[in-house]
Each structure stands twice: as C-alpha cells, then as structure tokens.
Amino acid sequence: MSRLLALLLTLVVGASLPATAQQTVADLVVTNGRIYTADAARPVVDAMAIRGGRVVFVGDRAGAKALTGAATQVLDLDGQTVIPGMTDAHAHVLGLGQSLRNVDLVGTTSYDAVIARVVERAMQTPKGEWIIGRGWDQNDWGDTRWPSHEALSRAVPDHPVYLERVDGHAAVVNALAMQRAGLTRATKDPSGGQIIRDARGEPIGVLVDNAQSLVERSIPAATRAQVKGMIAAAITEMHRWGLTGVHDAGASAQTLELYEELGGEGALDMRLYAMISDHAPTLEAWFRRGPQSGLFDGRLWVRSIKLYQDGALGSRGAALLEPYSDDASTSGLLVSAPAHIREVADHALVAGFQVNTHAIGDRGNRLVLDAYQAALAARPTADHRFRVEHAQILHSDDIPRFAALGVIPSMQASHQTSDMYWAGNRLGETRLRGAYAWRSLLETGTIIPNGSDFPVEYVDPLISFKASVSRQDAKGWPVGGWFPEQRMTREEALKSMTIWPAYAAFQERELGSLTPGKHADFVVLDQDLLRIPDAMLSQVRVRSTWFAGRKVYERR
Numbered sequence: 001m002s003r004l005l006a007l008l009l010t011l012v013v014g015a016s017l018p019a020t021a022q023q024t025v026a027d028l029v030v031t032n033g034r035i036y037t038a039d040a041a042r043p044v045v046d047a048m049a050i051r052g053g054r055v056v057f058v059g060d061r062a063g064a065k066a067l068t069g070a071a072t073q074v075l076d077l078d079g080q081t082v083i084p085g086m087t088d089a090h091a092h093v094l095g096l097g098q099s100l101r102n103v104d105l106v107g108t109t110s111y112d113a114v115i116a117r118v119v120e121r122a123m124q125t126p127k128g129e130w131i132i133g134r135g136w137d138q139n140d141w142g143d144t145r146w147p148s149h150e151a152l153s154r155a156v157p158d159h160p161v162y163l164e165r166v167d168g169h170a171a172v173v174n175a176l177a178m179q180r181a182g183l184t185r186a187t188k189d190p191s192g193g194q195i196i197r198d199a200r201g202e203p204i205g206v207l208v209d210n211a212q213s214l215v216e217r218s219i220p221a222a223t224r225a226q227v228k229g230m231i232a233a234a235i236t237e238m239h240r241w242g243l244t245g246v247h248d249a250g251a252s253a254q255t256l257e258l259y260e261e262l263g264g265e266g267a268l269d270m271r272l273y274a275m276i277s278d279h280a281p282t283l284e285a286w287f288r289r290g291p292q293s294g295l296f297d298g299r300l301w302v303r304s305i306k307l308y309q310d311g312a313l314g315s316r317g318a319a320l321l322e323p324y325s326d327d328a329s330t331s332g333l334l335v336s337a338p339a340h341i342r343e344v345a346d347h348a349l350v351a352g353f354q355v356n357t358h359a360i361g362d363r364g365n366r367l368v369l370d371a372y373q374a375a376l377a378a379r380p381t382a383d384h385r386f387r388v389e390h391a392q393i394l395h396s397d398d399i400p401r402f403a404a405l406g407v408i409p410s411m412q413a414s415h416q417t418s419d420m421y422w423a424g425n426r427l428g429e430t431r432l433r434g435a436y437a438w439r440s441l442l443e444t445g446t447i448i449p450n451g452s453d454f455p456v457e458y459v460d461p462l463i464s465f466k467a468s469v470s471r472q473d474a475k476g477w478p479v480g481g482w483f484p485e486q487r488m489t490r491e492e493a494l495k496s497m498t499i500w501p502a503y504a505a506f507q508e509r510e511l512g513s514l515t516p517g518k519h520a521d522f523v524v525l526d527q528d529l530l531r532i533p534d535a536m537l538s539q540v541r542v543r544s545t546w547f548a549g550r551k552v553y554e555r556r
C-alpha cells in the first residue's frame with residue numbers, strides 16, 4: 001500500500017517537472033569511483049546512474065550529476081572499486097542452504113569445543129528436533145582417539161544429534177539418536193561400515209562409512225517450509241560474497257516450485273538460472289510448459305537441464321581414456337549411458353532447452369561432445385549454447401571441439417587449486433597438460449563461465465578469481481603458479497564471473513555488465529581487484545552488494 005502511495009506521489013511531483021527531466025532523474029547515482037563495467041565499449045567509468053532497477057547511464061561524474069534530482073540517492077564511492085554483481089555459473093543453492101543449517105564444526109580444537117557448539121544450537125532448537133553438524137576432525141584435538149558419546153549425551157540429552165566428520169566418512173551421534181535409530185549392542189556392522197564399540201561391545205556412538213546410514217535414515221526429511229527457508233538463507237549468504245546471480249546445477253521439481261513461490265512473493269533477490277535435474281517426469285512437465293526466461297522481472301530462468309556423464313577425480317569416478325596413473329585397475333565410471341545424453345539432447349533441441357552435462361575425465365568429456373555433435377547434426381540449431389559442466393581433463397584433440405560445436409566449457413577455478421596437490425598422482429604428467437586448461441580453451445575462441453560448485457567449495461567467488469589469475473592457493477603455492485601458462489588475465493577472470501556466465505545463460509542482453517538498459521546489480525569492493533598485486537588478491541572484501549539498484553548487503 002505504501003509503495004502505491006509513493007508511486008502516486010512520484011507521479012504528482014513528476015507532473016510538475018518538464019517531460020525530459022522527469023524521464024531522466026535517477027533513483028540512484030553512484031559516483032566518484034572506479035567502476036569496472038565488463039562492457040568492452042566502456043570498460044572503466046567514474047559514475048553511473050540507475051532508475052527503476054536498471055542502469056540508465058555510465059560515464060563521467062558530470063554526466064551522472066546531470067541526472068541527480070532532489071530525491072536521488074547518491075552513493076559517493078570516494079575512490080572505491082565497483083564491479084558488476086558476480087554470478088556463480090555452477091553451484092548448488094539448496095546444498096548451501098542445508099549446510100548453513102548445520103552446526104559448523106570446522107576448526108574445533110577439542111571434543112569439548114564441539115559439544116559447546118551443539119549445546120548452543122540446542123538452546124535455540126525445540127526439544128526432540130534433530131541437530132546436525134559437520135566438520136570435526138579428531139586429528140586436530142589433543143586426544144586423537146575416537147570420541148565417545150557419553151559427554152555429548154550428558155550435555156545434550158533432549159535432542160537427537162548427528163555430527164559428521166570433516167570428510168563425511170564417519171559420524172558421532174548421541175544416546176537419543178541411537179535410541180531413535182534402534183541402534184544397540186545387538187546391531188551388526190553393515191557391509192562396508194563399522195560401528196565402533198568399547199571393550200564390552202557397546203557402541204561408543206561413532207559410525208564409520210556405511211554404518212552412518214543406520215542413524216542417518218532416521219533423520220526426517222526437511223519440510224517444505226524448511227526447504228524454503230534454506231533457499232532464502234542461501235540467497236542471503238550469496239549476497240555477503242558479492243553474488244547477485246547463480247546457475248543452480250540441478251534443481252528438483254519441488255525446488256523449482258519453491259523458486260516460483262519465492263518469486264511470486266517478491267522474495268527472490270537473485271538472478272537464478274535453474275538447471276532441471278535429470279528426472280524423466282520433471283523433464284516432461286517442463287518440456288510441455290516450455291522454456292521460461294526472466295520470470296518475476298528477471299529473477300528466474302528455467303530453460304536448461306543438468307545431466308551427469310561421469311563421476312569425480314578424487315574418488316576415481318571421472319571417466320578416463322586410459323587407466324588411472326595411481327590405480328591401473330580402473331579408468332573411472334559412467335554415471336549415464338552416452339545414449340541417454342543423446343536422447344535428452346534430442347528432446348531438448350526440439351523443446352528449446354539447453355543441456356548442461358557434468359563431465360570431468362577426458363573420456364567423459366569426449367563422450368559428451370560426441371553426443372552433442374550427433375544431436376546437433378540431426379537437428380541443426382544455431383543458438384543452442386549447450387554446456388559441459390567442469391570440463392576438467394581434456395584430450396588435446398577435444399579442446400578445439402568446444403568452439404567448433406559452440407559448446408561452452410563451464411569451469412570452476414577453485415577446483416584447480418583444491419585438486420592440484422594430488423591431481424598429478426591420478427593423471428600423470430602428460431594428462432595434466434589438458435587439466436583445467438583455461439588458456440588452451442580461450443585460444444580456440446570459446447568463453448569460460450566460472451564458478452565454485454559450492455557447497456563443495458567456499459561460496460566466495462573471489463577465491464576462483466584469484467585461482468584464475470594465479471593458479472596458486474591462498475598461501476601463494478606453488479611459486480609462479482601451477483601450469484601458469486593456463487592462467488587467465490584479470491580482465492578475463494572478471495568476465496568469467498560476469499558477462500560470460502550471462503552469455504552461458506542466454507541473459508547477456510539483461511545482465512552481466514554495467515551497461516545502460518541492463519539490471520543494476522553491482523558490488524562495491526574495498527580494493528582495486530584489477531590493479532593490486534597478486535599477493536593481495538586474497539584480502540579483497542565485499543563492502544556492499546546491490547541488486548536491481550537496491551542495497552541487499554553491507555559489511556559491518
């Protein structure tokens with residue numbers, strides 16, 4: 001109601017102004033800064049003006065001043081840096097929401113510290129409700145033996161508690177959790193799992209690998225309202241890190257329904273590009289409905305599908321052309337039959353949807369390119385923008401095929417810095433030359449939308465920015481960078497988080513750069529991301545995040 005009143009007032013006041021001024025007075029002027037636009041036409045400007053949630057002007061201070069009226073909000077940057085709102089082109093929104101709900105146990109230095117965090121959460125949680133935590137590591141404690149449930153059960157008697165180890169391969173649970181799960185000394189170890197017991201044969205509350213599911217399966221699934229809350233919490237978290245856009249790499253029918261519900265309530269302050277999970281009834285329903293673009297004034301897109309070709313490198317699930325260098329008995333596995341990728345691609349081309357397939361190994365990537373090539377040959381489509389998600393390890397013959405087919409490699413620079421310590425063991429020296437091969441790909445003329453794959457990696461997109469330009473970890477290792485010839489320039493890295501993700505999502509006319517006519521999503525940084533020395537890149541922080549010309553986050 002008050003919004004309507006404000007609109008009426010604007011109309012009344014506006015009516016007394018000359019027609020041209022009325023059209024050009026800005027809601028917000030951002031001035032006296034160093035604004036990197038990611039627009040090749042005007043890469044750096046001092047000022048910009050915003051009206052109705054969109055950029056209406058970029059240029060010099062005088063130009064912006066001319067658009068300033070009595071009601072215009074002025075943001076004086078005092079020399080600070082602005083970049084377009086960043087987009088994570090491959091992440092898991094609900095996964096982030098779930099992890100935010102868990103008690104964070106990373107960095108705890110004793111079992112007592114773990115218990116203290118759970119007690120704190122128990123005080124805010126209704127009795128009887130489950131408390132889930134993650135991230136403890138007994139190797140960081142003074143006493144590195146397995147913990148035992150008694151102290152936890154005494155401190156938190158009224159909530160079932162399930163606390164996963166940092167690697168996800170073990171959990172400690174309390175007495176109430178064991179009671180809920182019916183776990184007693186009579187319970188046998190499942191195959192591939194172990195219930196740790198004391199000298200008398202009593203379970204001590206620690207469950208290893210497949211034994212974890214004995215308790216895990218008693219944890220009730222989140223309610224619809226809880227899932228909605230998790231999505232909202234994930235969006236708030238993304239704002240903290242300067243993200244105004246995300247490509248959600250696999251959304252279920254329920255998640256998509258909740259996105260639309262949030263959009264309808266005006267509670268979706270995110271450019272959300274949702275890939276539909278590979279689930280036949282869900283795909284059929286969306287094929288019937290057709291591609292949806294820019295719903296809720298540019299907040300939701302549903303016009304792509306997420307498929308999986310192979311597994312991951314760490315667990316030797318990535319499909320390789322030759323056996324693993326550190327295990328000659330395997331060359332990985334296929335999660336889907338190549339014929340399935342082809343079949344979905346055929347349907348998608350008919351229905352006007354994009355296909356984005358996870359492929360990590362060189363064989364996985366080749367198979368996806370083959371399937372796409374066959375589908376496109378049967379149904380030539382000019383602007384398909386099919387993607388390979390990860391494209392981590394490529395045979396040199398396949399690198400030029402991306403540009404030739406118009407297939408976009410969607411890559412996560414932070415995976416390179418996480419995997420570089422052991423990728424050589426898995427792959428050997430020769431194959432490393434085609435691993436995370438950004439420069440080789442860029443030289444063929446393709447773009448590379450960047451991402452984090454959170455919550456697998458941290459949400460902060462500047463971690464991938466630093467990895468893209470340095471190929472070094474936060475400590476500056478290795479000196480000179482890991483296969484430094486594959487680095488991106490700073491300008492490329494900025495594009496890989498702004499305009500390239502927009503292109504990879506058919507949004508480049510609406511988003512991705514600070515260009516008149518586009519949505520006014522931007523981030524104020526505390527340092528000049530494009531000019532400071534490499535060593536300082538880890539220290540850059542987001543000061544504020546703006547979505548559609550409105551501040552959605554400010555650092556305190």
Ligand SMILES: [Zn+2]
Pocket residue numbers: 090091092249453
């Ligand atoms: Zn992923």
